[in-house]
Amino acid sequence: xxxxxxxxxxxxxxxxxxxxxxxxxxxxxxxxxxxxxxxxxxxxxxxxxxxxxxxxxxxxxxxxxxxxxxxxxxxxxxxxxxxxxxxxxxxxxxxxxxxxxxxxxxxxxxxxxxxxxxxxxxxxxxxxxxxxxxxxxxxxxxxxxxxxxxxxxxxxxxxxxxxxxxxxxxxxxxxxxxx
Numbered sequence: 001x002x003x004x005x006x007x008x009x010x011x012x013x014x015x016x017x018x019x020x021x022x023x024x025x026x027x028x029x030x031x032x033x034x035x036x037x038x039x040x041x042x043x044x045x046x047x048x049x050x051x052x053x054x055x056x057x058x059x060x061x062x063x064x065x066x067x068x069x070x071x072x073x074x075x076x077x078x079x080x081x082x083x084x085x086x087x088x089x090x091x092x093x094x095x096x097x098x099x100x101x102x103x104x105x106x107x108x109x110x111x112x113x114x115x116x117x118x119x120x121x122x123x124x125x126x127x128x129x130x131x132x133x134x135x136x137x138x139x140x141x142x143x144x145x146x147x148x149x150x151x152x153x154x155x156x157x158x159x160x161x162x163x164x165x166x167x168x169x170x171x172x173x174x175x176x177x178x179x
Contacts, residue, residue, distance in 0.1 A: 003140075003172035010144040011175040020135060022048075022149040025142070028134040030106075038110040040132045042075075042119065045107050046084070047133065047142045050100065051162040054129045054139050056089045059119050061111055070097065075111055075119075082111055091163035098163065148175045 013019035020028065025048060032041040046052050059073035068074055068085070076083040086098040102108070122128045130136050137145075147158065147169065159166045 004174065004177060006140070007144050007147070007173050007175060008178035010141060011148055011178050014145065014148055019141075019145065022145060025134055025145065032134070033106050033110060036113075038113045039119065040134075041110045042107070042114065043129060043132045044134055044142075045104075045110075047129075047139055048146065050084065051143050051146060051158045052086075052139065053090055053162070054126045056086050057119060057129055058088070058125050060117075061114055061119060062116050077108075077111060077116075082108055089163055095160075095163045098161070100161070144173055144175075147173045 010019060014021055025044075029041065029044050029048060032038075032044060043057055046057060050056075056073055059075055060068075061075045061077065062068065063077045065076060068076070070087045073088050074083070074085045076085060080103065082102045084100040084102055086092075089098070120128050126138070130138050133139075133142065143158070143162065147155075150158070155166055155169055158164070159169055162169075
């Protein structure tokens with residue numbers, strides 16, 4: 001079964017109402033925050049806002065830059081922002097290190113509540129991530145849901161933050177190609 005076929009299955013489930021829409025995922029994200037589920041909130045926030053893969057979430061929360069190296073992923077906590085630094089991800093050879101500044105107050109609060117720690121605590125990253133996602137969705141399913149609802153001009157943003165070419169997104173994650 002191809003990525004594009006799985007994309008079409010996701011589209012059908014959304015249209016049938018058996019899978020959450022982006023708005024419903026965002027509502028569920030806020031509920032995680034309100035319930036104090038900060039680890040789950042952080043994981044889902046990064047998946048929804050940065051279109052990350054599982055490996056990108058294998059990261060360390062730190063306040064000190066000097067302990068960092070260029071082989072791991074980090075949330076570097078500053079006073080008024082958090083820097084999301086991705087050194088270890090699928091297409092790094094092609095796109096290099098990716099750095100994003102996050103100033104969202106809820107996200108910053110959640111990260112500070114977790115403290116300096118590793119976000120994930122097992123060697124089975126994909127299982128740990130999906131055990132912590134809304135409705136136990138995979139990162140690929142979440143990306144497909146996001147693709148389903150975004151305007152076309154957002155594809156370049158997804159391409160950049162996921163480290164996936166626009167062509168791959170249009171060929172394999174395109175809900176408009178479904179029958």
